[in-house]
Each structure stands twice: as structure tokens, then as C-alpha cells.
Amino acid sequence: MTKVRVACIQTDICLCHKEKNVKNAIYMVRQAISEGAEVIVLPEVFSTGFCYDHISGSSESPEGPTLKILSDLTKESNCVIISSIIEKEQSMEEEKYFNLGFCLDTGVVTGTYRKTHLFMREKQYFTPGSMIVPISLQSKDLVIGLQICYELRFPEVARKLSLMGADILVTVAEFPKPRKELWQTLVRARAIENQIPHIACNRTGSDPDSSFFGSSMIVDASGEVKKEAGEEESILIYDIDTAQTSDVRETITVLKDLRTDIY
Known part of the structure; x- marks a missing residue:
């Protein structure tokens, strides 16, 4: 496969209001599907935001209702949806929570990634x-290389995903103001240094602690910005x-020229 139509969906997120957020996301996902999108990306913890005060009630397992609804949609529309949710892992001793990245592919959870x-x-x-580990x-x-928000600052994550065979780097995020220029620089840098297309999906709007600038981006393997959102809710198609x-990799042989013998 050489060409794939992707959609980066920049949403506002109403803190702890899962039903409202999921409904809004599905509405925008259906718009993207109507424009032929095959791979669709939503922001980090798109269904709840960082709902720390009610984390137990907001979290769920990968088999929970949120991923089930989205999974059914991917099956119905033959598409892929990528984002993250707050995951709860329950054992006899304790509850653990993870920022769980996921990839849903035509009705199946093809892969998950717990933010490292x-x-x-x-x-x-x-x-x-x-x-x-990338997701096939x-x-x-x-092959999708999924990373989550803060990990944009760690070039080692994107480099490892690229060297392990990722075709597209995907970053889902809640990157807040005032760090817009930092975001734009890091998004392009991860694409340029790995010579890989990059879908970077940020949220917009605000919560009680932060406000968000949006500026979701789709960057090609040469580092050129092909699509960029403003601060409003938007759908980028490319x-x-x-x-x-x-x-790109044959023109400038960065990955071939890595000196793994000295670093």
C-alpha cells in the first residue's frame, strides 16, 4: 500500500463527561469517513480528559464500552481509529491506571500502548x-508507531518506532498553552530526523487547569507541513x-548512516 487517506480530528474535551465527548467524537469520525478517511486519529484521552478527581469511574478496560462503540464503528466503516483512554487494571490487591493508547482496526483491537x-x-x-512496539x-x-503527548520530547521513542518498521508516526496529545511553537517544532523534528510521515493530533478548548492551542498537524516524510489546524475543532484530511x-530516505540516507557502533 502506498497511499492512505488519513484524518486528524481535533476535538474539545469536556472534563469527565464521557458520554458527551464520545458522542462528539463519533459525529466527527463519521464526517471524516464520509470524506474517505481510512485511518482516523483522535486526541489523547479523548473520552474523559485527565479526569483525576473521578478516575475510577472514568476509566475502563480495553473491553469496555468506549472501545466497543468505536470498534463497532470501524467494523461498519472499514476504517482504523487511534487515540488513548484512561485504562483501569483491577487485581485482588489494587487498582492500577494507565494512559492507554489503542488502535482499532475494522472491529478488532489490533494493538495497545501504555504511555511510558x-x-x-x-x-x-x-x-x-x-x-x-509499533502496531501492525x-x-x-x-505499521503505526504510536506515541503519547509528552513523549514527543523524547526522540528515542520515535526513533525506536521508526527503526522497528513504523510507516507512519502518530502522536496523540493534550499539549497546552503557551507551548505552541515548541509543539510545532517537535512535531516536525520527529518527522525530519526519522524521515517518516507524522500525524500529530492535539486537543483544543480548556479544562480547569489548562487551555489548549490545537494546532494539530500532518507532516510528510520530508518534514513539510501538509495540513495544520487552528484553535477550533477541526478535521484535517490528507x-x-x-x-x-x-x-526521501534514498536521497538523504540518515537511517543508513546511523553510527550504532558509537551511540
Whole structure:
């Protein structure tokens, strides 16, 4: 597969109001599907925001209702949806919570990723994940490299995903004001240094602690910004040509020239 139509959906998120957020996301996902989108990305913890005060009630397992609703939609529409939710893992001894990235592919959870680098207040509530592995789609000849928000600051994450065969880098985020220029720079840098298309999906709106600038982006393998949102809710649609990645990597052989013997 060389060309795939992707959609980056920038939503506002009403803190702790899962039903409202999921309903809004589904409405916008259906709009993207009507425009032919095959791979659709939503912001980080799109269904609840960082609902720390009611984390037990807002969290769920990958088999819970939120992923079931979205999974049914991917089956009905033959598409892929990528985002993250607050995951609860229950054992006899304790409850653990994770920022769980997920990839739903035509009715199936094809892969999950527990955020490995936790940012500030997240450390009080979440357990970090312990594995960085790309996700292979079952309906398309594509491999997704999924990272979550703060991990944009760690070039090692994107580099590992790229070296492990990711075709498209995806970042789901709640990147707040005033760090818009930082976001734009990091999003492009991760694409440029790995010569990989990058879908970076941020939220907009505000919660009691932060406000968000949006600026979701789709960047090609050369680092050129192909689509960028403003601060409003939006849907970015773009046809990514994965064949361009090979051309870019053959022109400037960054990955071949890595000196793994000295770093």
C-alpha cells in the first residue's frame, strides 16, 4: 500500500463527561469517513480528559464500552481509529491506571500502548508502560508507531518506532498553552530526523487547569507541513503516500548512516 487517506480530528474535551465527548467524537469520525478517511486519529484521552478527581469511574478496560462503540464503528466503516483512554487494571490487591493508547482496526483491537513517559501530575495517578512496539494493521499493509503527548520530547521513542518498521508516526496529545511553537517544532523534528510521515493530533478548548492551542498537524516524510489546524475543532484530511518515505530516505540516507557502533 502506498497511499492512505488519513484524518486528524481535533476535538474539545469536556472534563469527565464521557458520554458527551464520545458522542462528539463519533459525529466527527463519521464526517471524516464520509470524506474517505481510512485511518482516523483522535486526541489523547479523548473520552474523559485527565479526569483525576473521578478516575475510577472514568476509566475502563480495553473491553469496555468506549472501545466497543468505536470498534463497532470501524467494523461498519472499514476504517482504523487511534487515540488513548484512561485504562483501569483491577487485581485482588489494587487498582492500577494507565494512559492507554489503542488502535482499532475494522472491529478488532489490533494493538495497545501504555504511555511510558508520564508528565508531571500523571505520575501521581498512572503507572508507566514498559514496552515501545509499533502496531501492525490487519486491514491495511501499514505499521503505526504510536506515541503519547509528552513523549514527543523524547526522540528515542520515535526513533525506536521508526527503526522497528513504523510507516507512519502518530502522536496523540493534550499539549497546552503557551507551548505552541515548541509543539510545532517537535512535531516536525520527529518527522525530519526519522524521515517518516507524522500525524500529530492535539486537543483544543480548556479544562480547569489548562487551555489548549490545537494546532494539530500532518507532516510528510520530508518534514513539510501538509495540513495544520487552528484553535477550533477541526478535521484535517490528507492522502499520505508511504512510497515518498523510500524516496526521501534514498536521497538523504540518515537511517543508513546511523553510527550504532558509537551511540
